[in-house]
Amino acid sequence: MADEPQYTEQLYIDGEWRDGDDTIAVRDLADGGTVANVAAASSEQAEDALAAAATAQEAMRETTPVERAEWLESIADDLEARADEFAEMIVREAGKPISAASGAPPSAARRFRFAAAEARDLSRTYGEYREGSTPGHEGWTAIVKPEPIGTVLCIAPYNYPLQTTTLQIAPALAAGNSVVLKPSSKTPTTAALLTDVITSAVDLPEGAVNFVPGHSREIGDTLAGDSRVDTIAMTGSSGAGTHVAKESGMVNLVMELGGNAPAIIFPDAALEDAAGACTAGSVKFGGQRCSAVSRVLAHESVHDELVKRIRLTMEGWVVGDLFEEETDFGPLIDEDHAKEVKELIDDAVADGADLVLGGERDGAFVEPTVLANVPQDAEIIHKEQFGPVAAVTTFEEEGEAIDLANADKYALDASVFTTDHDRAMRVAHKIDAGGVRINGAPSHGLGDIPFGGNDASGINREGIHAAIEQMLRKKSIIL
Structure with a gap:
């Protein structure tokens, strides 16, 4: 390893890469030293990301399922093209052997393709047609239409910094939502690479995807407690999940927490x-x-x-x-x-x-x-x-x-x-x-089998299909 870190990563907010107010030094678990210096967002920069995501909601809502499916396929292609880079980073910042880390990029790419298939099938799988069935409503008909819920806050863990992050972001984009990604401060570089792939592979509306690594004590409550967040997708400890749930208020929670x-x-x-x-x-x-x-x-x-x-x-x-x-x-x-x-x-x-x-x-x-x-x-x-x-x-x-x-x-x-x-x-x-x-x-x-727990192990279920259900809202159009 060279004395200087291999990577210097910035925040990504409102369509631009930006410096942070602080820096996270990411340890190289394979060779020692520091593998990356990653920008750490301030509370104000987290606010900027939330504002950008909220502004992008209208543009995202106007995208079609076909368009979003094409995005997801393109992201999968570019992720596979950079597989070696991702695998090396997972070894270094997560300490995972290459025999396991090399499987992460193709696994993540398959998740994006799975989400693309779900996007193409949104209206059939998540939409409904209803007829009146009570006296006085015999002639009523209704279309129950799935719509994007708005902004999804993705809180990702250190243990699977690519696959689990994908399991949050891919459903959010498939459903047509804006994303604010807060990775673990222990493995933020893989998430930075993924953000680069996403934003380079497709021309997203500005503010549709925002990357805000940082220390939870600085930005965690700012993100989780903001009323502009509509769904929180989180993988982490039971203690952290309980804290986020207390801060979040009336939002959908998709939390996969501790296990034993x-x-x-x-x-x-x-x-x-x-x-x-x-x-x-x-x-x-x-x-x-x-x-x-x-x-x-x-x-x-x-x-x-x-x-x-x-x-x-x-x-x-x-x-x-x-x-x-x-x-x-x-x-x-x-x-x-x-x-x-x-x-x-x-x-x-x-x-x-x-x-x-x-x-x-x-x-x-x-x-x-x-x-x-x-x-x-x-x-x-x-x-x-x-x-x-x-x-x-x-x-x-x-x-x-x-x-x-x-x-x-x-x-x-x-x-x-x-x-x-x-x-x-x-x-x-x-x-x-x-x-x-x-x-x-x-x-x-x-991501084809719903994954999640009860009690202190979480709420709702993650997985491509299961997460999309939590990242949509329904509108009934009554005729």
């Missing part, structure tokens, strides 16, 4: 498959995923064998240079977060858990870790760890497993491993979660 996904392993499960799924579900991207398998609830009769298989599988995960294709695993987003994960591991061991593998920390790196015989009341069983830990605890009866799965404030995802179809469906129905995967780690495709 249980994987329930019954005695008749295919243990080799379950071990592989639980390992990947726990340590993929260091466990820094809301849908990560955070706790493994194993029937007492298979606990020891399952732990053995998870350990053998996890030992095969390669730690190394993030730009080597064989590397599976890298650092966490920063040292402070790594310290929190290490503390949860140590507390579990102090409570009586067996440390089977890993457990050590070096800076921002936490070893892939297996904990066995974790007490059911250990904090790591009930808290979103966001770390590379397979924490295995036991249960005796089906009802006990369900109660334990439902015993905390999170209700995002879960997995059930069994070869008994009736049991799988029975347990899936009783688990409080936005999604339950049978015989696999939580997964939701490219």
Whole structure:
């Protein structure tokens, strides 16, 4: 790495790139040093972005679904053309191995194409024709027309800085809305590159897309609390989501927040498959995923064998240079977060858990870790760890497993491993979660399956189709 950062990025407000009042120095997690200096917006600049988005609403409302679909296809083409640039940046600022980061650009491009297809189908999918059905209204007819809701505030996370951001922006544009994008201050450069792709690929109305990276303490409440925002699409922690909801007032909320996904392993499960799924579900991207398998609830009769298989599988995960294709695993987003994960591991061991593998920390790196015989009341069983830990605890009866799965404030995802179809469906129905995967780690495709949680895990569902529903309003024209 050169001494100077590779990238210097500005804000994008009202059709222009602008300097910020401050700068975010983005750490290079692959080689050390600083990979980018990204402008940080002030509260006044956030206000400018909101004003620009509000002004652009009229022009956006006049665009046709066909026109917007063509935009989205063009964005997908240009994103694919710059795939290598995006992949390198995701490795550097998010610490994701190249073997995983290289899949992000084509995945994001497919999401834009999915949104293009939805845009072309807006009137048929989201529109309605109604006839009067009550006495005195027999001759009435009505067209229920979908319209853009207005301005969508997109609050993106650090863990999937391209795919999740796309999952917010693509539906917003497909529905004909203006966008204000606030990326994570830990991974703003990928969002800057995406903004450049969007604004270079198509001739959008000025103010239709605005990019305002910055510190949440400076601009978060300015953005979330403004009456010009009509929908907030957010992926983040439960605490941050709760704060945004308190500030936002009467807006549509599409929030995918924290998770603590249980994987329930019954005695008749295919243990080799379950071990592989639980390992990947726990340590993929260091466990820094809301849908990560955070706790493994194993029937007492298979606990020891399952732990053995998870350990053998996890030992095969390669730690190394993030730009080597064989590397599976890298650092966490920063040292402070790594310290929190290490503390949860140590507390579990102090409570009586067996440390089977890993457990050590070096800076921002936490070893892939297996904990066995974790007490059911250990904090790591009930808290979103966001770390590379397979924490295995036991249960005796089906009802006990369900109660334990439902015993905390999170209700995002879960997995059930069994070869008994009736049991799988029975347990899936009783688990409080936005999604339950049978015989696999939580997964939701490219946005075709609605993704989101209950309780502290969020409100409404993201996904291309599901998000568009929250980014439209309906007008009834009665004849």
